[in-house]
Amino acid sequence: MKFFYSIFSLLTALGASAKSNSTKSCHEFPSSMIEYSGNFQQPLPPLIKTEFETSFIQHKWNVNLSHIQVGYIYFSPSQGLVRVDEAYQGGLATSVFNYANTTDDGLVDNILTSFDSYPDQPTVWQGYVQSNYPLFGDDILVSGDAVFAGLVKRDHVQGLVASWSIMYAGSIPVTVFVDSCGVMVGYDYFSPGLRTRVTTDLFNTIVGPVKV
Secondary structure: OHHHHHHHHHHHHHHHHOOOOOOOOOOOOOHHHOOOOOOOOOOOOOOOEOOEEEEEEEEEEEOOEEEEEEEEEEEEOOOOEEEEEEEEOOEEEEEEEEEEEEOOOOOEEEEEEEEEOOOOOOEEEEEEEOOOOOOOOOOHHHHOOOEEEEEEEOOOOOOEEEEEEEEEOOOEEEEEEEOOOOEEEEEEEEEOOOOEEEEEEEEEEEEOOOOO
């Protein structure tokens, strides 16, 4: 039950701070990045900061489901791990995705510990899954030949952020949102196979090495 109480405390704090400013502006985006500016030029994709912990909200939907969850994520490319502590309708869970252990078709080793309807003991499951939490390296935009998609506003961060379009794993169109400090603040993607849309906002982010 210790897991339940720690998640409950986290979600209480999350609810209280969901609209707070998550980033501070490091520099102004130049006018050459404004889409309808007379001096617009396609910018080169930047390196981004991808080792951090962060609050998140995610919505995944298709014709068969609508699934919203909130919680806290630890992204650690240096360890090859992503940990997600989450709450969703009727349950609490924590997932650890091991990107050092993947299948040839891109499925990721996942250990899922869940509490449904507040049982005394959690359910633990391990298997390979299509993760909704990609582990990007700092060069993902450069190596992915990202195309600049404009300066946009996201609900949970202050000011404009840059959007970048890439093809993830060769077949999944992803838009990555990066603030003026070079920190990823969200990503959207469309999975053609199941006709699924996923949008994720990241906020209250702490950049630096994390222990998963």
